[in-house]
Amino acid sequence: MDDPSFISNRLNVNDLVAARKDDIFNLQNLLGSSGTQGKKRAFQSVPRTERRRAASHDAKRVPKKRGLRKQATFENLRDNAKKRNISKYIEKKKKLSSFDHIDQASVNSKATFPFPNSQVRYANRQKDKIWLPTHIWHTKRAFLQNVGGYMVPSTATQKQYRRTYRLSNHLNEKGTMAWDTSYYKSILIHGASVDSIVQKMSSKLKSFFPGIDEPIYSNGKKHWQGIFNKMYPATAHFYQASFFVTCRPETFDEIWSILYDMRKNNLDIFSTIEDTSFAIGSIDIMGSKALQILTDILAPCHESVTDKGSGCSHFSxxxxxxxxxxSLTILPTRMCLQLVVSDPRLLLSRSKGNKKLQEFGSLSDLVNYLQNHSRNGNYVMNIYNRDDRVKSIEAQSPQGLIDRMRSSKDKIRSDCTPQIPLTILLLDDNRIRLVLPRPWILPFWLCIFKRKRAIVGGFKELQEIAFERGLPSFPVDFPLTAVGENYLKQVELENRELYARKPPSKRPCYGRDIGDPFKIVDIKVLQNSSELPSQYMHVRVDCMNRGSPRPGARLFALKADELQRYQNNVRLENAPEINQDRLIGFITSGNFTLSKAKCSGLGIITETKDSSFSKDFCLVKNLASDNIFLSRLVRVDIFKYGNAMV
Incomplete structure (x- = not known):
């Protein structure tokens, strides 16, 4: 009350603020610095997405921006920190990666992965599973899971569900997401001759690849993407007299046996069939900056068949x-492009400003020019030729030599600039697939992530992209295939173990559920007699009012006269109509969709013969829940090629 700001028992705010100005300023400084009070060193100021485990000891792992690397170097000198023995580290790295620098294509037989011997570091960890070329890089940045015998990145350690959705739809998200898809198996079929062999091959293959005989696919301008033999998703394309097929590792054995038998019965058309699973790999890139990154790291070689050294500079x-x-959506759909490029590690950052079209009116015209240039045989090398792949692998220089050449001002040696053949494919879900020799996967991968705002993607991100598009993903939403059935059996075992570990008071009540509650799909309950999978349909379920379908939710048929009653009620409990006779399907995956801003799910149903039931609506009931929700049924035609998620 003795403060001069109090006048006749009234507080003058302006006088109080002027009198306590210094105290308020000091309080604001303390509040602002309290969050970073203990972060005094350089590596502690690095953003969370750029932190690494060894950053506190190795200044080279600290980013250069904001002067953090200089500060970290000064801190190491001040602390007299011990330097890492680089020679031992390089020697261990050579032992680890030496077995993966050979071409392992097998002609007319399945290829076996060259597992490292006991002298190689981490050899015991690779006895029962295969590591990707970028396995060591992924272990620090992603969770891993076993998919078809491969250790595949499951998802990134950072939460990125919304960012993945924005990148897949190019919603003003500057950046890229990349996948190492080298775990995809590949098959290479060569024709017996060049004269009209593509037309003969496509006529024989169209029974397994619907629509592959169309001219747009047979001339090599576009690649095929769809369901192989109405069973498994796959991609395929022609190049000259070669036919290249890519599939998931779980489906490889069955696809290989079918194509091998077809080749045996048509030796006059198909000369050889190769298993190139361990010879050719791939990298997928997605995002609005995907093409800009590719044009930065891919430099076409200046060497042609007819006119050596001329004409290719214009092509570059x-x-x-x-x-x-x-955006990748403005490019021609299913674009297929062949290139021969130089080592990306020798290139500095080439993204200088915005790139513009100079001589072409549209990107489609530009892509046609590039395709015609590569398809007319202007390049020496071909990725589907084993000799060309081996030549590019043998010319690969060690990283130490590349670093010395880049750090010095000397001219880059000609023997250190190998020619690398590759193929660029534009997938239906706005991803670009880079198909290249497997030993070149790691150098290209590291060059991609030296660009700004590049994040890693995993198996779950691919499922998310398919779910947001309203399409089933393999093998989660393919329960009627052998691979999908094995996947659901693993999920069933996990559900049973989780239920057994819980105390009785915390276990969900499955007493009122129809069928086995631990099974996502219980076909025996849906139909006692074994029927063909073609009688089932893939559907998308969109909730009308509220509710979120979960995996294992039951779908029940709804009569037309009952539709009005369910539309007026947001939620119904213990509906008398729900019984086993009305069960028509199951939900295999469900969640909230950002694309529709509502809850949705994917599953399978069987068509009811009773005409009194509605074909556009159904009832959804989650496991261990009494709530029933009205949902709309949308049929998904996965057998129409173009809707496959690979």
């Missing part, structure tokens, strides 16, 4: 214009 300038695409 045309290729750089392809980075002007702001």
């Amino acid at each position: 300038s045309e290729w750089n214009q392809l980075g002007a695409a702001k």
Whole structure:
């Protein structure tokens, strides 16, 4: 009350603030610095997405921006920190990666992975599973899971569900997401001759690849993407007299046996069939900056068949214009492009400003020019030729030599600039697939992630992209296939173990559920007699009012006269109509969809013969729940090629 700001028992705010100005300023400084009070060192100021485990000891692992690397170097000198023995580290790295630098294609037989011997580091960990070329890089940045005998990144350690959705739809999200898809198996079929062999091959293959005989696929301008033999998703494309097929590792044995038998019965058309699973790998890139990154790290070689050293410089300038695409959706669908490039590690950052189209009116015209240039045989090397792949692998320089050449001002040696053949494919879900020799996967991968705002994607991100598009993903939403059945059996065992570990008071009540509650799909309850999978349909379920379908939820048929009653009620409990006679299907995956801003799910149903039931609506009931929700049924035609999620 003695403060001068109090006048006749009234508080003058302006006088109080002027009198306590210094105290308020000091309090604001303390509140602002309290969050970073203990972060005094350089590595503690690094953003969470850029932190690494060894950053506190190795200044080279600290980013250069904001002067953090200089500060970290000064801290190491001040602390007299011990330097890491680089020679031992390089020697261990050579032992670890030496077995993965050979071409392992097998002709007319399945290829076996060259597992490392006991002298190689981490050899015992690779006895029962296969590591990807980027396995060591992924272990610090993603969770791993076993998929078809491969250790595949499951998902990133950072939460990125919304960012994945924005990147897949190019919603003003600057950046890229990349997948190492080298775990995909591949089969290479060669024709017996060049004369009209593609037409003969496509006529024989169209029974397994619907629509592959169309001219747009047989001339090599576009690649095929769909359901192989109405069973498994796959991609395929022609190049000259070669036919290249990519599939998931769980489906490889069955696809290989079918194609091998077809080749045995048609030796006049198909000369050889190769298992190139351990010879050819792939990297998938997605995002608005995907093409810009590719044009930065891919430099076409200046060497052609007819006119050596001339004409390709012009082609390089045309290729750089392809980075002007702001979105992959404006490119020609299922674009297929062949290139021969140099080592990306020898290139510095080439993204200088915005790239623009100079001589072409549209990107489609530019892509046609690039395709015609590569398809007319202007390049020496071919990724589907084993000799060319081996030549590029043998010319691969060690990373130490590349670093010395880049750090010095000497001219890059000609023997250290190998030619690398590769193929670029544009998938239906706005991903670009880079198909290249397997030993070159790691150098290209590291060059991609040296660019800004590149994040890693995993198996769950691929499922999310398919779910947001309203399409089933393999093998989660394919319960009627052998691979999907094995996957659901693993999920069933996990559900049983989780239920057994819980105390009785915390266990969900499955007493009122129909069928085995631990099974996502219980076909025996749905139909006692064994029927063909073609009688079932893939559907998408969109909730009308509220509710979220979960995996294992039961779908029940709804009569037309009952529809009005369910529309007026947001939620119904213990509906008398719900019984086993009305069970028509199951939900295999469900969640909230950002694309529709509502809850949705994917599953399978069987068509009811009773005409009194509605074909556009159904009832959804989650396991261990009495709530029943009205949902709309949307049929998904996965057998129409183009809707496959690979």
